[in-house]
Amino acid sequence: MSKTNENPTYWKSLNQLANNEEYKKFLEREFPENASELKDGMSRKNFLRIMGASIALAGFAACRRPVEKILPYKTRPEEVVPGNPLYYATAMPYRGSLTGLVVETHEGRPTKIEGNTEHPASMGNTNTQMQGAILGLYDPDRAHGITSDGQKKSWDDFLSFAKQNFTSDKKVAFLCEANSSLTLNRLKKDALKKFKNAEWVTYEPFGEQNALEGNNQAFGKKLRTYNHFDKAKVIVSLDADFLQQGSENVTNIGNYTRGRALESTKDSMNRLYAVESNYSLTGSNADHRLRIKNSEVELFTYALAASLADKIGGLEAFKGYNNHFSNHSWVSVLTEDLLNNKGESIVAAGNDQNPAVHAAVAAINMALENKDKTVSYYDVPTFETGNDTQRFYELTRDLKAGKYDALVMIGTNPVFTAPSDLDFSSALKATKTTVLLSQYHDETARQTQWHVNRAHFLEQWGDGTSYTGVKSVIQPMIQPLYGGKSEIEYLYAIINGTSGDGHKLVRETWKSYLSSTNFENQWEKILHDGILPNTEFDTPRVSLSSSFATYMNQAFAQAKKPGDNEIELVIKPDNKIIDGRYGNIGWLQELPDPVTKITWDNVALMSLKTAATFGVKNEDVVSITSGGKTVKLAAWVLPGHADNSITIWAGYGRKGIGRIADDDFGIYVDNKYKTLPFEVHKFESKNVFPFVTTDNPLYHTSVTVKKTGEYYSIASTQDHSSMEGRPLARQGTLDTYREDPHFAPEMEEVAGIEKKSYRKFPDALYTPQEGYDYLPQWGMSIDLNSCIGCGTCTIACQAENNIPVVGKEQVKRGREMHWVRTDRYFIGNDAGDPEIIHQPVPCMQCELAPCEEVCPVAATTHSRTGLNQMTYNRCIGTRYCANNCPYKVRRFNFFNFSKEFLSSGDDPEVIQMAMNPDVTVRFRGVMEKCTYCVQRLNRAQIDRQLETKNQSFKPVDGSVQTACQQACPANAINFGDISDPNSKVVKVKHNERNYIMLDVLNTRPRTSYLAKIRNPNPKMS
Amino acid sequence: MSQIFPKWANRVPKRLTIGSIVLLNAIIFGVWYFFSPRYLDVGYQPIQPIPYSHAIHAGKLGIDCRYCHTSVEKSPHANIPPTQTCMNCHSQINSKKPKQIAKIRDHWKSGEPIKWIRVNKLPEYVNFNHSAHINAGVGCVTCHGRIDKMQVVHQVEPLNMAWCINCHKNPAPHLRPVSQVTNMNWKAPNGNPEAYGKKIMAARNIHAPTYCDGCHY
Secondary structure, rough: OOOOOOOOOOOOOOHHHHHHHHHHHHHOOOOOOOOOOOHHHHHHHHHHHHHHHHHHHHHHHHHHHOEEOOOOOOOOOOOOOOOOOOOEEEEEOOOEEEEEEEEEEEEEEEEEEOOOOOOOOOOOOOOHHHHHHHHHHHHOOOOOEEEEEEEEEEEHHHHHHHHHOOOOOOHHHHEEOOOHHHHHHHHHHHHHHHOOOEEEEEOOOOOOHHHHHHHHHHHOOOHHHHHOOOOEEEEEOOOOOOOOOOOOOOHHHHHHHHHOOOOEEEEEEEEEEEOOOOHHHHHHHHOEEEEOOOHHHHHHHHHHHHHHHOOOOHHHHHHHHHOOOOOHHHHHHHHHHHOOOOEEEEEEEEOOHHHHHHHHHHHHHHHHEEOOOOOOEEOOOOOOOOOOOHHHHHEEEEEEOOOOOOEEEEEHHHHHHHOOHHHHHHHHHHHHHHHHEEEEOOOOOOOOOOEEOOHHHHHHEEEOOOOOOOOEEEOOOOOOOOOOEEEHHHHHHHHOEEEEOOHHHHHHHHHHOOOOOOHHHHHHHHHHOEEOOOOOOOOOOOOOOOHHHHHHHHHHHOOOOOOOOOOEEEEEEEHHHHHOOOOOOOOHOOOOOOOOEEEEOOOOEEEEEHHHHHOOOEEEEEEEEOOOOOOEEEEEEOOOOOOOOOEEEEOEOOOOOOOOOOOOEEEOOOHOOOEEEEEEEEEOOOOOHHHOOOOOEEEEEEEEEEEEEEEEEOOOOOOOOOOOOOOOOOOOEEEHHHHHHOOOOHHHOOOOOOOOOOOOOOOOOOOOOOOOOOOOOOOEEEEEOOOOOOOOOHHHHHHHHOOOOOOHHHHHOOOOOOOOOOEEEEEEOOOOOOEEEEEEOOOEEEEOOOOHHOOOOOOOEEEOOOOOOEEEHHHOHHHHHHOOOOOOOOEEOOOOHHHHHHHOOOHHHHHHHHOOOOOOOOOOOEOOOOOOOOHHHHHHHHHHHHHHHOOOOOOOOOOOOOOHHHHHHOOOOEEEOOOOOHHHHHHOOOOOOEOOHHHHHHOOOOOEOOOEEEEOOOHOO | OOOOOOOHHHHHHHHHHHOOOOOOHHHHHHHHHHOHHHHHHEEEEEEEOOOOHHHHHHOOOOOOOOHHOOOOOOOOOOOOOOOHHHHHHHHOOOOOOOOHHHHHHHHHOOOOOOOEEEOOOOOOOOOOOHHHHHOOOHHHHHHHHHHHHOOOOOOOOOOOOHHHHHHHHHHHHEEHHHHHHOOOOOOOHHHOOHHHHHHHHHHOOOOOOOHHHHHOO
């Protein structure tokens, strides 16, 4: 971005860019249409039911004070002090490896998950799925017990069944999800010893099997690739969404943002190039992004390798290769930039790309001398030999042929996710004995003989390794709520026919890792710290295998340029629910997707041009056909998506799983019902897994797409809370920043102050309320240069502050309750290929708060610590404050959302356990908003008073963190006492990039932003 | 022509006016007094499952409050003691009411918690922190009354916001040395709690928050 086009267009949706009638209508109202009215019958009925119940209760409650009982312990556990939370280290198995966590428990009830600062995969941070795990634990829809052919069974029944059926003469097949458990692998060896002809296969629909196979072809060994994004100066992502997908994404986000952190103009930063079809989260953070079809990524990789082969050794296999990308400007620019940064660059390929791409990328990284500098190859001892994908296919075929007596499944859901031409259901029918361990009574469970309900990781003993191999122990926080069993207890029962205690099994395993003389002390230390340090996997010496050139030649022959007018279909794991495994977690379903801002649904994503060829707009239903399978989905135009390509997220369209995951939203035949009511016709399944076949695992090169003339409503938050194109999210290039470090605060002219005096405020109309000197003055800074827009802050806030889930219908009406939203702006005038900037917006805690001036009942006022406080019990729900808030951060309880959320299901008391006891659960008709986690601040303040015997009321800098700050994997949020000149937040706020959103209004917010800096290559423009 | 209204009707408007003023005042006073926590909540004295007497334990025997309510100095909650605390003594001592002691021992054996009934309760939207108040030198007796003289515990203060705020605006008369917090008989020297409290406030740097999110969040 040069000086001349310093103010490009920022827009949230195509409607806004076009500034059409629909958008104007939307803007004119504080709340979207129907947000404050009850028009449809359904809701009115609901409303009356709720109100009726409340009035009845109120009437009785007034007669007599309700008797409340206090139940003390029989013997109080030593560490428990009622009212003070305890923190325990544990770890979460996430897509095949562990991430270290610290869990907050209140009297034995886990309520909040944080990262473990000691753990290398976490560094104190988490991602959305980890934050959502708390709701997953208390999910009332999890399977409540063991079933066999529809009958309820006990654990003892299962044991006697296992004893009878799993005798050593049986031919047993094991199908296991990707996992790193050390104890499971120990038991696996026992199993393979006992069952002589057994087969053990790992199956994961969106796993790392292609990357492993690629490395196997390149190096002759199945090795795991780990990229050190903090050490790289140039990163090339070939469809690699490393900030969102993959089990190591928390580490990647941390490393990537560390490689871009700017404290002054002297610092340098990395440069990210992204080549992809869909607009991914990684693509939205890239300095340069090339949109090409997914099937062309392979061709681009080979062209890049061929171009590099002319300059450096090690890529002889690619010499002489050329295709239509060989003369592409990107190839020459990338070649030059990579060669200039040998040993400091990374080329990364997406997990869903085929093995040949990974092999080529491995060769490129070797040739660029990146190995052991920016790229490591780990030898993971728990991997089986062979190609996991092929082995799974073979196993299924063998099962269908009746070659096995029994099938034991651990955690997977192949009936839902396996390629449709494999027909996994018939494999289950052909096998005499089938058993499954899983959390929900899912698609596979319904077709298996025995289903054992699985314990949540917060309920079980376990262990495992991080992505890089660091060993950890999983310790339980609570007894299994529904009597679930862990995978090790389940496998032990199948092998031995007796019940094994998880705790003992894990300790047994760890005897081989710890010294026998000092076992107890070391064990205690591991439980306390959460890790056994210095246990990374080996990084063996590698060289390209002799068969590499032949392998690549085969790949060249198969890689063909797709036809220009062919429509390609790409299946991607969902950003929130992955393959559907987190589908019943309401927090994740309601989190707006980082790029499209869509909640609750999957759509057919396509570019503006492609949509025009089909004549479809957003929410028009299209039917997509390939290989005899058809799926009907709403179309959604995503600016920046590759042309002639359609991306669909997997994991949606499920039935009978739970009240959140199940799909029961309606479809409309007639446009006039487009807004409400919802249920006209039940929508056919939005499940895209039927498209997955053994030949075309994750993309189809040629599909037919038809507009059906029907409509399907999508709840997207992209236009909600719009701020009409003012410079709210600000960015510049590294060059502009170095030339003019203060470019960001000067982007908006403020009446009453000189342009250069950006840290002064103009005179105020109101007298600002002064804080007391003895109290801390809280302030926050959000670094847009670090923020990648993942949305972890939103979920962390939701978990900490008891924020309810409102449902798709309510989101559609603009009633989502998230206290911190992440705004996504498209930048640029080309609607086909814009840039993206993300901006999290919590309450700004204005010192001259416009909301406070208009509240008729003084329910929102100013505290002496500088917070704009919200007093729920005073609020009468006029919503004047939300109208007067220029940042649109106030949320209103249009219904008794919390009560609905907390009193649904068979045992509502379970979901109530997920609530934070330190925060009030809000009622209908009450306004709420970000409080800077005042419950944490007050506790820290009181703790400090107790510590210093009242001499100080100001917590030590860094001793108190807000929930969003603590969870943020990019460390973009700084928070602290701005009256302390040495606090980190003050130092950050003195950065030249610091600016205030809408400073022209002179609201004097306590939250400020640091402008985003991009690092474009001058040769690209 | 005879009068339509009898003569006494002349007095009706006057009486009605006076009557309605009296009635209105009575209603206002009635609501103001009878609907207030001072009338409704003070004196709430539920029957506990075991007739534990604070008068005997805290009064006659002089056991310190913190022997049972251990977390009061370090946690927002003053805990109800676990059954084990009772058994510390009552595994040996039988007292004059062996039936009641047997109940405790039954709970101890079965592991069933004793279901005490809560007496002092604040609404859910108020966050009260015991440790902060104890640390500042607010005596137990200030809010809970003469527990050491109660056979059955009852609520002494209205615990409404006006009552809280009164003290937060002027904490001086209610402060004492931290060492005397559990002392039910403590009196300010020279009979002037206000002056003594002011000294404590200055010496111990005491500030009571009066802004909303000091308690409401």
